[in-house]
Amino acid sequence: MSTASGAPPVPAARSGPAAARRLAESARTVPSLAEFESTVRDTREHMVTITEMVPLDRLNGWHYDEGTGFIAHESGRFFSVEGLQVETQNPLTAWGQPIINQPETGILGFLVKEIDGILHFLMQLKAEPGNRNGLQLSPTVQATRSNYTGIHGGLRVPYLEFFRDHARQQVVADVRQSEQGSRFLRKRNRNMIVETEEAVEARDGFVWLTLGQLHRLLDTEDLVNMSTRSVLACLPLRDGAPSAGDEGFGSALARSLAPDGPEVHPLVNVLSWITEARTRSEMRARTVPLEALTDWEFTGGRLRHRAGQHFDVIGVRVEAVGREVGQWWQPMIRARAPELAALLVTRVRGVLHVLMQLRAEPGLTDTAELAPTVQCTPEHCAQLAPAERPPFLELVQRAQAADIRFDTVLSDEGGRFYHTGSRHLVVETGWLPEPPEFRWLTLSQLEELTQHSHYLNMQARSVLACLRSLAHGGDG
CATH class of the missing domain: 3.90.79.40 (EvaA sugar 2,3-dehydratase subunit)
Incomplete structure (x- = not known):
């Protein structure tokens, strides 16, 4: 046939x-x-790759474009470093930052x-x-x-x-x-x-x-x-539920991967919640010259935040053996402090559920995507008043060893980020009420969403891969 x-x-x-x-x-x-x-x-x-930091104004093939105010490659290809001015209405906030446009x-x-x-x-x-x-x-x-x-x-x-x-x-x-x-x-x-x-x-x-x-x-x-x-995180891993009566963590995780398990929220309601939040979002972002970013400055051959927060934009010269190209120069982002990507999980009727937050970010195509329960830079959050810190941050940071299911520092993508990474953490907890921006979801629901664009952000997919790796690793 x-x-x-x-x-x-x-x-x-x-x-x-x-x-x-x-x-x-x-x-x-x-x-x-x-x-x-x-x-x-x-x-x-x-x-072997040897990376040497060099001033931004000495990057071969790159220049500060006087017309746009961006750092760009002479070919007009690859990527550029641009200024981004962001405004939100609820709450009323505004900030500027460098961003990579590729x-x-x-x-x-x-x-x-x-x-x-x-x-x-x-x-x-x-x-x-x-x-x-x-x-x-x-x-x-x-x-x-x-x-x-x-x-x-x-x-x-x-x-x-x-x-x-x-x-x-x-x-x-x-x-x-x-x-x-x-x-x-x-x-x-x-x-x-x-x-x-x-x-x-x-x-x-x-x-x-x-x-x-x-x-x-x-x-x-x-x-x-x-x-x-x-x-x-995009792999289809649905494998059916384990034997009845098995109550370990790995079994709860396996049940969560099964498509017919109990759910706190039907997927159609989750999609409606996401769509409504995107529709009412009033985050606006526009590119501006880098010199228009009042909280940022070119100093010491790099672009940095005046208060020493967030990240620096640095220049590097690279020599590589065993790569498609042997030598090149480029800008890179270097974070000022490690980040945290943490998932809180709980068992609902024997099925593991994950607490996901819907998070707006200025560079996203569709305004907001599902993110880990906590996604932040703890060092910067420590400078905030308690009421301004991310929900559940303190709970995650004070987690007992017996409740931690995964805990490893993993790198960001090394082609654009220099020595930058985040702590990937999965913590099991009891049932917690959902703030408006949060929902308890099963792994099956998250797997369904990863088959479509723009529902889980990069950090969510990264730590989700870590959580799913525990499915066949034994019960806790």
Whole structure:
């Protein structure tokens, strides 16, 4: 039997619930990581990135554009650093800040393949200029449009053909997702997972891992990069509920992934809540010259906040061995203090629920997206009056060790952020009343939302990947 187009139908085992079962089996499979650790050691010897900070006005190929007041590349491509003036009506506030404008959609893609009957993910050991520890695990392809169309003048992006040639792929997931809305202006990346049946050799710097191995490695500080965590959150992991009577944390998490479990709020009501908040939002943002940002100043070769808060925009010179390009200069963002991305979770009738907040950010395409329960910079919040601090921050910071389910510091994307990361924290608590901007949701509901654009922000997807990694890791 053939289709009208002449193309064979996608096998049933590679779509729908069957795909989720195959992914769950991969998540339960955790071979020894000794070979991976050996590969990392070998890769460190021939893949090195050296990053040196230089003044913004000495970046080869970059300049301060007198016409726009932005820092831009001489080619007019890649990205620019611009000023953003933001105003909100409720509450009445206004501020200005630098922001990265990169008006192109990149690809963050996993290539997956069955090896000995188990799905494996082809992962890249990539040394980004902003990584604190050199190599981190990135997707098979992590490339901006400028990269994969050759604007940077470098080598071809490995394995890109599997993501651009429809005849060579079976799509598991494909959705455009936002980047950090407080750092990027309407930036989106295509988060993709495609399966192949072709024989694919892992080149130098690449390694095949099961989903279970990836989940285990998430617990290692600064190893699994932000792009990988974003795509992991888009995987369909629905695997059905465990045996009746099993009341451990892992079982509650598994029930939460099942599509037919009890929910505090029906998804249609959640969507209406999000739509209503976006409709009534009165946040307005417009780009302005960097020199128009009254709370920011160019000093010491960088752009910084006058009160020493938030972040700096710095310049770097990069020398790389084992990358598509051997040397380049660029601006980067360096945070002043570590951030916190924390989820509060609770069990409702044996099903784990996650407390999500709806958070507006000036760089988001659709005003507001679901964020972690707490998303902030604790050092800056300590300077605020108690009533002005984020809800639940104190509860998270005072969590007892017995209630903490995940706690690891993980890096932001190392291509634009220099030595910047956040503490990823999951804390189990009792039932808490919902403030207006918060809702208790199941993992199944969040998984449904990640199949569509602009519902979960980058920080939410990042810490959600960490929470979901606990589904097959034993009960607490």
